[in-house]
Amino acid sequence: xxxxxxxxxxxxxxxxxxxxxxxxxxxxxxxxxxxxxxxxxxxxxxxxxxxxxxxxxxxxxxxxxxxxxxxxxxxxxxxxxxxxxxxxxxxxxxxxxxxxxxxxxxxxxxxxxxxxxx
Numbered sequence: 001x002x003x004x005x006x007x008x009x010x011x012x013x014x015x016x017x018x019x020x021x022x023x024x025x026x027x028x029x030x031x032x033x034x035x036x037x038x039x040x041x042x043x044x045x046x047x048x049x050x051x052x053x054x055x056x057x058x059x060x061x062x063x064x065x066x067x068x069x070x071x072x073x074x075x076x077x078x079x080x081x082x083x084x085x086x087x088x089x090x091x092x093x094x095x096x097x098x099x100x101x102x103x104x105x106x107x108x109x110x111x112x113x114x115x116x117x118x
Contacts, residue, residue: 042087048094055091055113062087064103064111071099071115 035046042062047054057078059067067080067087076091097115104112 042089044089044091046091046094049117051117053093053095053097053115053117055115057089057091057111057113058109059087059111060109064105067103067111069101069103069113071097071101076101076113076115 035044035048037044043058045056047056055076059082061083062080067078070077070079074093074096076093076097078087078089078091080087093115096118098118099115102114104114106112
């Protein structure tokens with residue numbers, strides 16, 4: 001039996017040894033801010049988090065399997081062949097990151113890159 005705030009007795013329906021369920025709340029949003037560039041031929045969206053950074057790059061004429069990713073300090077360089085020649089793009093990062101980056105292809109024209117903060 002358990003007691004409510006007004007003193008009434010209620011039956012506790014937990015099994016012996018079972019812990020009472022507690023709801024956890026996040027103190028912060030997982031992403032601090034989002035940065036987007038649309039004026040470019042290859043638009044970039046950055047989800048900037050506390051411990052990680054996700055970059056989405058739309059590459060309509062670039063094969064992601066042939067793309068070379070280079071991280072130097074707080075900068076990411078994408079290079080590779082495209083249907084119109086050679087593709088190269090530098091992306092300024094908000095902080096230094098660990099390497100190697102994790103790449104995820106969506107099967108369309110967008111490449112997602114996950115980088116962990118140093």
